Amino acid sequence: MKKKSNSISYFTYLNPKYSYGYLVIMLIWIISKLPTGISLAIGHGIGLLVYYFGKRRADITRTNIRICFKELSEQEQESLVKQSFIDHGKSVVEYSRMLFGKSFIGENSIAKFTSIGHEAVLEELNRGKPIIFLGNHHACLELGAAFSIKFLKRKCVASYTPMRNPIFELLLKNRKKYAIKMISSKGKKTVTDTIRALKNKDIYWFATDQDVSGKSSIFAPFFGQTASCITTCPYIAKKLNVSVYQFMVYREDNISFNKPHYSCRFVKMGSENRPYPTDDILADITYQNEVLEELIRYKPSQYLWQHKKFKTQPDGSNIYKV
Numbered sequence: 001m002k003k004k005s006n007s008i009s010y011f012t013y014l015n016p017k018y019s020y021g022y023l024v025i026m027l028i029w030i031i032s033k034l035p036t037g038i039s040l041a042i043g044h045g046i047g048l049l050v051y052y053f054g055k056r057r058a059d060i061t062r063t064n065i066r067i068c069f070k071e072l073s074e075q076e077q078e079s080l081v082k083q084s085f086i087d088h089g090k091s092v093v094e095y096s097r098m099l100f101g102k103s104f105i106g107e108n109s110i111a112k113f114t115s116i117g118h119e120a121v122l123e124e125l126n127r128g129k130p131i132i133f134l135g136n137h138h139a140c141l142e143l144g145a146a147f148s149i150k151f152l153k154r155k156c157v158a159s160y161t162p163m164r165n166p167i168f169e170l171l172l173k174n175r176k177k178y179a180i181k182m183i184s185s186k187g188k189k190t191v192t193d194t195i196r197a198l199k200n201k202d203i204y205w206f207a208t209d210q211d212v213s214g215k216s217s218i219f220a221p222f223f224g225q226t227a228s229c230i231t232t233c234p235y236i237a238k239k240l241n242v243s244v245y246q247f248m249v250y251r252e253d254n255i256s257f258n259k260p261h262y263s264c265r266f267v268k269m270g271s272e273n274r275p276y277p278t279d280d281i282l283a284d285i286t287y288q289n290e291v292l293e294e295l296i297r298y299k300p301s302q303y304l305w306q307h308k309k310f311k312t313q314p315d316g317s318n319i320y321k322v
Contacts, residue, residue: 028171208288
C-alpha cells in the first residue's frame with residue numbers, strides 16, 4: 001500500500017484563499033527594515049487598532065483581567081486591557097526583526113539585554129543536566145531564543161503549534177535559525193523527538209499555559225480561578241530526571257528610541273522546602289501556576305490575556321458568555 005505523503009504541494013502556496021498570508025509576510029518584512037523607534041510606533045498602532053476593532057478578543061481579555069485582578073478598579077482593569085493590546089502589537093516588531101531584520105545577538109545587537117537567574121541554568125548545562133524551559137505565551141516570547149543564545153551560548157529545541165495557513169507555517173519554520181529544531185506539538189513523533197532532545201542534553205522549550213482541555217490536563221487554581229492545566233511537564237521531568245526552569249522575557253519601560261531594553265527572568269522549579277516534581281500532580285501544577293503568576297505580575301500587560309484561559313470549567317459553565 002502506498003504511503004500518504006505529509007508534504008505540502010507547491011500548488012497549495014498558490015491557492016487564492018491563502019493569499020492574505022503573503023500580504024502579512026510583506027508587512028512584517030517592511031516593518032523589519034524600518035528604524036526601531038518607528039517600527040515600535042507602528043506596533044503600538046497595530047495594538048490600538050485590534051483593541052478598538054477586535055471586539056471579541058477585547059471582551060475575552062476584559063474577562064480574564066477582571067477575574068485575575070479583582071483588586072483593580074474598573075478603570076485600572078480597562079487600562080490594563082488596552083496596554084495589553086499595545087504590548088502585543090509591539091511584539092510584531094520583535095517577531096519581524098527575529099525573522100528578517102538585524103540580529104538581536106552579537107556585538108551589533110539592536111537591543112540591550114539583561115538577565116536574572118541564567119547562571120544557575122548555565123551551571124546545570126555545564127554538568128550535562130537536561131533542561132526544560134517551561135515557557136508561556138507573552139508579548140516577547142520570540143526573544144527567548146535570543147536570550148538563550150546570548151547568555152547560555154546555545155540554541156533550544158522548541159515546540160510549536162502548526163498553523164492552518166501553510167504560508168504562515170512556512171514563516172514559523174524560519175525560526176530554525178534561532179533553534180536547533182522546531183517540533184510540532186501535533187506531529188506523530190512529538191513525544192519521540194522530545195525524549196531524544198532531552199537525552200541529547202539539549203534545552204527543550206515548550207509552553208503549557210493555554211487551555212487545551214485534553215486527557216493530560218487537570219483543574220488547578222490560577223489567580224484564584226479554576227483553570228484546566230496541562231500536566232506534561234512534571235510527568236516528563238520525573239521520568240527523565242530533568243531540571244525545569246520557568247522564564248519570561250519583558251520589554252522594559254526605560255528604552256531609548258532606537259535601542260530597546262529587554263530583560264529575562266529564569267526561575268528554577270523545585271527546592272528543599274518545595275520539591276518538584278512529586279507524586280502529587282495537583283501540587284506540582286499549582287506550584288507551576290504560582291510561579292507563573294509571580295512572573296506575570298512584574299509586567300501583567302505583557303502576558304497573553306487574549307486567549308480563553310478559563311474556557312474549560314469543572315461544571316461545564318462558560319464564563320466568556322456575554
